[in-house]
Amino acid sequence: MRVLSCCRIKRSDTMKKTSLKSSKSSVHEIKKASHKYDDVHALSTIARSISMNTGTTKQRMIAEDILRHGHVRVPAEIFTFRELANATENFNPELLVGEGGFGRVYKGYLKKTNQVVAVKQLDRNGVQGNREFLAEVLTLSLVHHPNLVNLIGYCADGHQRILVYEYMCNGSLEHHLLDLPPNKKPLDWYTRMHIAKVAAQGLEYLHDTANPPIIYRDFKASNILLDENFNPKLSDFGLAKLGPTGEQDHVSTRVMGTYGYCAPEYAQTGQLTTKSDVYSFGVVFLEIISGRRVIDNTKPPEEENLISWAKPLFKDRRKFTVMADPLLEGKYPVKGLYQALAVAAMCLQEEASTRPLIGDVVTALEYLAMKTDDDSSEPEV
Structure with missing residues (x-):
């Protein structure tokens, strides 16, 4: 009887524990549902x-x-x-x-x-x-x-x-990069590369980590805000779009964004992909390198459109230094300039399929943002 009684007590304890566990599980499910x-x-x-x-x-x-x-x-x-x-x-x-x-x-x-x-x-x-x-x-x-x-x-x-x-106490990238007043100190080369790298990491998160992917659709210098250490953050998501899911490779939508930054295939067909953002990144990266606006009506007619001006120069490595911001006063690694322009050119390919993934762009920029011992070396022409 004593043994039986003991067994009953143990069984009763087990039942209480099971009941308690079940109760906790139910509370968890209720909280989750709540x-x-x-x-x-x-x-x-x-x-x-x-x-x-x-x-x-x-x-x-x-x-x-x-x-x-x-x-x-x-x-x-x-x-x-x-x-x-x-x-x-x-x-x-x-x-x-x-x-x-x-x-x-x-x-x-x-x-x-x-x-x-x-x-x-x-x-x-x-x-x-x-x-x-x-x-x-x-x-x-x-x-x-x-x-x-x-x-x-x-x-x-x-x-x-x-x-x-x-x-964001340092305002937008636009204020530190484009049309600077004479008394404002320009961004140095490595600060520019750091801003480009971290902004690209923001896009990488939207494209590769967010589920489903998010297409930013309005990547431009005025939408990149800077904190006290010049770390950038993407802002203004009013035009952001949930990306394609399943077997789809694009989403169709009305053409929105800022003139000059839109990818050609999106402007022509309304078909939007993450590669559309890569093109816009290429435009901003070229602005970062050159200090020029994508559309500048104060320039001579052949130089008003930054991309149209740069494309012939991309084909002649001897003219790469022409594309560097004069405000840098030559204080940049020439090899780094060549590599940065190569990244920009790849992002600005007419065919979306030939542009790199933003993750590959981040990898390249991580290297360009680091100071190395051979920064002053001249690249082969």
Whole structure:
């Protein structure tokens, strides 16, 4: 009897443990389901709050499509217009740090978190409407990487469309590279190569790690922001597009982006691939090397388009030094210049299939960004 009783006790303990384990498992599943519900609910809330009079169903479909494809890290903050007006001193013009077709960017300060932020107020009549605003919020909710700007939150009060980012104190690459005033120090060669490498790593994450891949679609110098150490982060994801899945090799979409940076096949057919981003990277990389804008109407007619000007020079190695930014004053490794221009030329191939993968570009730039003992050596011509 004693043995039987002991067995019953042990069995009872085992049953309790099994029951406890089952209970913990159930709690875990409930929490998991709860988090999933929270994500769906948050995305639905975003879609509803952003939708005005049209496009509600389509925008909700975008939200659901993004949610199906990955873990969504919904922005923690939904700001009121009053909060952001207070943070920017009623959008004080003296706090304006950037302006473009999308609207204006202000430096702001959030008292409750003691945080300096960038507040982007989209133009109601600008190019970045409800759809692009939603795409940016949801894309940055889906991805998280040190080379992509961090979205802190957003505001969709009434007609207001405002995005709140981490503040990047050195502004955009454009401000440090193109049309510099005489008193501004130009970027040195290795800082340029470092910026190109890290920006390419941001694209590599979007193309190769994000699932499904994300095509950035608007890679340009003004969208590359720099922190206090000149580490770049990609910003402005309003035109980002979920890439092809399954057996598809492209997505078809309306042609959007900035003139001069768009890949030729995308501009002509609307067929978008990750190689379209590689072309845009090649344009920016050539700007980094040359210090020239992709389209510059102040130049002679034959030099207005950077790519058209550079293509004949790519064919003659003896003219490579002509493409180096004069502001570098010859302070660059000639061999490194030759190799950098070779990378740019490969990215700018007319045929998308002949362009390298962005991962291969990153590998090449890792080498170019390192100082080596033979930096001053002359390459063979």
